[in-house]
Amino acid sequence: MVSTDATTQPADPIPEAVLEARERFVAAWGQMGSAWGISRTMAEVHALLFITGEALCTDDFMSRLSISRGNASMSLRALLEWGVISRTHKRGDRKEYFEAESDVWALFRSIVRERMKREVEPLVAGLYDLRTLTHGDSGKRANRPDAVTAAHNERLDDMLEFFATMEKLSQRFVSPSGRGLETAAKLLSRL
């Protein structure tokens, strides 16, 4: 390694236009992330790694995004847990480097899979519990089928059916071995 600097020194000089474009990509992706419940910084870290296209180390993120070491570390860990980046090493360098998944469809699959697992599954489990509260025989006490309870149950069941379909879809197309999502999407969008 030639560089004794803290941060990665690319061999080639990066054209000004590309640097500018990267910057703006990072900002745009960060904004998108925050609209979807992801911290802006975490999204920016991902964006930088994705658009740069090469492995970067913690110090790169710190200097390029002006964030603290702690923040960089936590954001990177979270991204690893989402499965959208991975660790690498450079020979003769003890630092850890990180690389982004470069296949956009694979990225999308990871995000969907993870969100289903973290947010939808627990919700569905909760709704099932709820169901037992009002489905049992307690709902028809005193021989009355109870219109209020019946209507409540129907709304709940509609919701559950919707999510059941979504979970099936996601397992079918987005799961670990989930091939075919891209194909299916393109077919469908073609009419």
Add this chain to the structure above:
Amino acid sequence: MVSTDATTQPADPIPEAVLEARERFVAAWGQMGSAWGISRTMAEVHALLFITGEALCTDDFMSRLSISRGNASMSLRALLEWGVISRTHKRGDRKEYFEAESDVWALFRSIVRERMKREVEPLVAGLYDLRTLTHGDSGKRANRPDAVTAAHNERLDDMLEFFATMEKLSQRFVSPSGRGLETAAKLLSRL
């Protein structure tokens, strides 16, 4: 109207189990909302309206969710803008009442449509702008096609292609007249 009370008094007494279930549904939906970048309260307002199944007025939300009038008003407006609830009136009552879209698939379509419009479209527009920064002839100055720029452009274009497909899909299935989403989803999930 019999009731002189501030809040709506339902004709039928609501079974204890249903009240409990509603409460928990509201909490679960609120949590889900906040994971997806929607304020918890706004999601709770929607949840309450959806699961209750009848028209409610501002004071109902205030008392049932323990929120201020201002908060109720703003949350309701936001939900109207999302197109997932609508205004109603009760004869002889000057208050405004609100009703939730009760078809879960229509609800889902509204959410997707609105998110595409608010978040994805602006992002895509931004990415197109970015494209002009590095696609022009500036990228191949000095006769060199410039590997860095080319790789950058490829990543950007992959991203754009992905979003283009998504937008087509959403127009196809989720747009105003978007019928067929439910059917398509069920077909696909059935294998």
Add this chain to the structure above:
DNA sequence: CAGAACTTTCAGTTATTTCTGAAAGAAGCA
């Protein structure tokens, strides 16, 4: 094993988002 290089953790701080409440604005009514 001691020290250097690097990473993680977390208590405290800062930034952002969300909420409140009171005042201003409509809209119906007599």
Add this chain to the structure above:
DNA sequence: TGCTTCTTTCAGAAATAACTGAAAGTTCTG
């Protein structure tokens, strides 16, 4: 028009989420 009822707005307060930086932890290396 003036009164009443209801709705909206928004500056400031409160709650929540995100970030920092230094200390503790880990891993490699000689």
